[in-house]
Amino acid sequence: MKKVLQKIDSAVGFVFTHIGGCYIAATFLIVLYTVFCRYVINANTGGIDEFTTYLVTCSVWFGAVLCSRNLDEGQISIDFLAVIIKNKKAITCINMLWQLIAVVVQGIFTKLSFDYFANQLKRGAT
Numbered sequence: 001m002k003k004v005l006q007k008i009d010s011a012v013g014f015v016f017t018h019i020g021g022c023y024i025a026a027t028f029l030i031v032l033y034t035v036f037c038r039y040v041i042n043a044n045t046g047g048i049d050e051f052t053t054y055l056v057t058c059s060v061w062f063g064a065v066l067c068s069r070n071l072d073e074g075q076i077s078i079d080f081l082a083v084i085i086k087n088k089k090a091i092t093c094i095n096m097l098w099q100l101i102a103v104v105v106q107g108i109f110t111k112l113s114f115d116y117f118a119n120q121l122k123r124g125a126t
Helices: 002-039 048-069 088-123
Strands: none
Touching: 002 048, 048 088
C-alpha cells in the first residue's frame, strides 16, 4: 500500500509542478494580450484580464501543495498533533482527511471562479 501511495504522490507532484508552470505562462500571455488590446489597438478584452487573478490564485494553491509535500527538503513543520496523539495510523488518517478537505475546497473554488468568469464574460463587464 505504501508503494502505491508513493507512486500516487509522485504523480500528483509531477502534475502539480507542470500545471503550475502552465498557469504562470498563461497568466503572462493573458497580461501581454490585455496590454496589447488596451494600449495598442484600443479594444475591449471582455473581462479576460480577470482570469489572471484566478490563474495566479490556483498556482499559489498548487505551490502550497508542493511545499507541503516536501517536508524533507527544508519545509518547516511544527506538528502539535503528534504530541497529543501517539498512534501513527490515527495521525495518518487525520492528515489524509486534511488533504481531502484541501482538495475539495480547491475544487469548489475552481468551480466558483469559472462560474464567475463565465458570468462576467456573458455580461460584457470590463
